[in-house]
Amino acid sequence: MASEPDAATVDRSWDVVVVGAGPAGAAAALSAARVVGPSRVLLLDRHTFPRDKVCGDGIAAEALTELAGLGVDLDELTAGYPPITRLRLTGPAGGIADRDLPDAVRVIPREVFDARLVDAVRGRGIEVRQVHVRGLRASDGGWTLDLRSPRIHHAASDRGRQIRARVVIGADGAHSVVRRHLLGDHPVRTALAIRGYPAARPGQDLTQLITMTGEHWPAYAWSFPLGDGRANIGYGELLGESPVTKADLMARLDRLLPGAAADPTVLWRAHPLPLSPARPTVSDGTVLLVGDALSLVNPLSGEGIYYAVRSGALAGAASTAADPGRVYRRILRRDLGPHLRATAAVTALLRGPRLLDVGVRAAARRQRVFDDLVRMALADGGITPRLLRGLASSVLDDRASRSAAGHTP
Ligand SMILES: Cc1cc2nc3c(=O)[nH]c(=O)nc-3n(C[C@H](O)[C@H](O)[C@H](O)COP(=O)(O)OP(=O)(O)OC[C@H]3O[C@@H](n4cnc5c(N)ncnc54)[C@H](O)[C@@H]3O)c2cc1C
Structure with missing residues (x-):
């Protein structure tokens, strides 16, 4: 003692x-x-x-608004890092929702x-x-x-x-x-993610890119532009039973964003994410x-x-x-x-990647569904009636196109 x-x-x-x-x-x-x-x-x-x-x-x-409410000067906090106004979301099956964000985000190195x-x-x-x-x-x-x-x-x-x-x-x-x-x-319940600062993706400009994959589900790669030609690029996945090495994460990143991990001078570091459920x-x-x-x-x-x-x-x-x-x-x-x-x-519903594809397609079709999904993913948004309606109509379309293509539901 x-x-x-x-x-x-x-x-x-x-x-x-x-x-x-x-x-x-x-x-x-x-x-x-x-x-x-x-x-x-x-x-x-x-x-x-x-x-x-x-x-x-x-x-x-919403994080910036909260900090402003605590008296932080947002001009000083964000100086030198431009507003990022667009997000391009690629679903596990390749569907794309490429839209304006409901509110601009910033990408500012944590350093x-x-x-x-x-x-x-x-x-x-x-x-x-x-x-x-x-x-x-x-x-x-x-x-x-x-x-x-x-x-x-x-x-x-x-x-x-x-x-x-x-x-x-x-x-x-x-x-x-x-x-x-x-x-x-x-x-x-932990995810593990790796991150580096290579050159931004060709043509990326001031758009955040998120590319999801059904492999090692749930998992995705991202490229978030800093506005100076570089981007914060990374890959993360939920940790399961089998161990995951840094080399595994790098290989999976390279599959989703080919060439992203090619520059040998970039330092890649990994860190866990403790998830809220x-x-x-x-x-x-x-x-x-x-x-x-x-x-x-x-x-x-x-x-x-x-x-x-x-x-x-x-x-x-x-x-x-x-x-x-x-x-x-x-x-x-x-x-x-x-x-x-x-x-x-x-999260409990998204046992497999298919429902997420449905969500990406619904977000691609309607700006408001996209906005609601973004608010749920980035801040305190919940499940809204229009989100449910958008998802439901996307599920019905999905079923219709699968049965037209000869798949059993
Ligand atoms: C790869 C990756 C990508 C991510 N991307 C995003 C993103 O784009 N946007 C987003 O919103 N979130 C993202 N996150 C999550 C985000 O990084 C964390 O949720 C956030 O940093 C949590 O802030 P915090 O202040 O709780 O903890 P931290 O930021 O981890 O700060 C904890 C502090 O405590 C200090 N500390 C620890 N132990 C001690 C000790 N014993 N004594 C004294 N000090 C100590 C540390 O030095 C550190 O400064 C990401 C996480 C990872 C791993």
Whole structure:
């Protein structure tokens, strides 16, 4: 059992300590600062910024709106990265929906985006520190965080340093230490994806490309243009029983986007995506999980930044409650519950790629069906009547054309 900290090793006590300074942590810190004051909030990350984070870098309009609501200057946040107004979706059977997006998205390398967010947090007067959190334990009605300093030359003197907090917000991503403290090894449903920054696809311009495949289903490759001639290109699939290597992911990417992986100077990195249908229940109490730490990645698209920012904002706002966990669970359920249930239901229906082809064809035919699908994949959209009507008529057409071609249904 760990001994009680002595005064020399204990930092001052904070109202809210946020572990992890990605989009979820930055949003949580900004939101908490509004209710407890900036000087009572501490944001921690094991890295200094800028730092890379393996991601598709696609930032939904709704994520930006949420950040603007937290006082982030969107001109500063998005400077140098043009609005991306079009999406070309290729279904597993080759059907294409190529349409204007309902709202423009941005593609901003996370190395840039996250550093700008951390600057915005600092600009609000919130302290940001580079420390690696090893664990936490209950003490004096709050929490004591055990830290490991990443500054090697100070490691001996910093060993055993601790920080105290009334509320801890775990925004520490897919391998969250805070979640492990709360839930042990909670099972996660995970996809794995690989990403690099080669030249954009020929003729791609400012269009996002997504190409799905029935092989290793569910899986897709993407090419998201940065606007400077390069694109964030990658491939991801749901992890099943059999192991998947980096070479497998690269080969599958190259099959879907031929030549994308040809440039030997491009660095390719992989990272897991914890999908929302397997998210844990939010616990009562004073330790809250947000973003990837709460497994909030959309299972239809692999997008997680909007959910990271939204959950961070809600957790920060709940941090002054007598039982922040209970309040956070209630507002999260009210806010994202219908969407999370809808995406879980659609994911369960999409056992095979055929229904997705039907969806792509329906989206190709009607802009509003396309818009509803995009909102469900990127933000908090649900299953709308016009989406159901569009899918139903596409299913009927599919049946008709299959029986005309002599297939049994
Ligand atoms: C290949 C790939 C492509 C993706 N593409 C997209 C996309 O295009 N659009 C989209 O919206 N989403 C995408 N996602 C999902 C998105 O990247 C995540 O959902 C998002 O980063 C979650 O944000 P977060 O703040 O919860 O976690 P993170 O961004 O992972 O941030 C966690 C932070 O915690 C810090 N940390 C971790 N452990 C500790 C510790 N012990 N102590 C201190 N600090 C710690 C880390 O250094 C990190 O800065 C993609 C994911 C992958 C893997």
